[in-house]
Amino acid sequence: MTHAAPAQPLPAEWRDFFALTKPRVMSLVIFTGLCGLLAAPERIHPVLGFTAILCIALGAGGAAALNQWWEADLDAGMRRTKNRPLPAGRMDKTSARDFGVGLSATSVLVMGLAIGWLAAVILAVSIVYYSVIYTIWLKPRTPQNIVIGGGAGAFPPLIGWVAATGHITLMPVVLFAIIFMWTPPHFWALALFVQSDYAKVGIPMMPVVAGEASTRKQILIYAVFLLPLTLVPWWIGGTGRVYGISAAVLSTIFLALSARVALRRRTGEDDPMKPEKQLFAWSVLYLFALFGALVADRWTVMQG
């Protein structure tokens, strides 16, 4: 007796492996890592600098692949993520896992051999932090997942700085703290207008668990703390006026947009959530501009 087995599915395309690395998120990681490297007081050879940024990008890509491997079933239930390679059925889970582990291990190994083992250890910690502590442990368990998990995204400037200098000082720790403090309002603004998706798959995002009013209030609290924190590099003498004035202006706008979100309530089911979407868009632009100002400041100090 014979059974006809279905034809083998097509193997995943290289584009799907690339998509697994979350290229859009990676662009922000590369940018902040590069800024950390360029803002450091010591120079690094361009080839080694390029290698360090490449390792940060590979590590972020590996962690993103492991995140999607673990969350494939959840991603299938959300509009925003259902077309990713795994939930769409274009790739099998084992390939995604192996790809993630391979990228992560390669990034740490190359960073250690070419740049230094302190930067490599911090990179390894950031990968474990994102793929294990955030993805596997915190995200499905607590509405504070973004607060603590935000640390994963805060590592790139620290790694970039350590790659250039070989040691940790107060400045890169402050840069880490800035992204750590920026992440909750950034992500909760997004969660406010996609919250129905998170509720559907049972992820305890703040708007789902604590409600919209509490989330809006907490967005404002983090924005209030973020403003003075972004000025710390200027106060401790780590940067000049270019950064200080830019940080004050950018953070004040961030605070104003956060206050607008905090003080309003959803008008109904068909509320377009424009202020929330504007805050999310500004938060992305804000981080690019803030770290851009950091590098511009270092450049003007070097010129003058």
Add this chain to the structure above:
Amino acid sequence: MTDLQTPESPDLRARRQKVIRQRNVAMALVLAFFVVLFFAITIVKMKM
């Protein structure tokens, strides 16, 4: 009792070969890039 693979259509076979060929090219480019990068890193380290 045996399972027989459903015969693959020529179209599907062509698509499979195309995907595999593209993956091979991508992998070759990545490996070549790393060879050049390691070469460059070695030269830089030797000069330091």
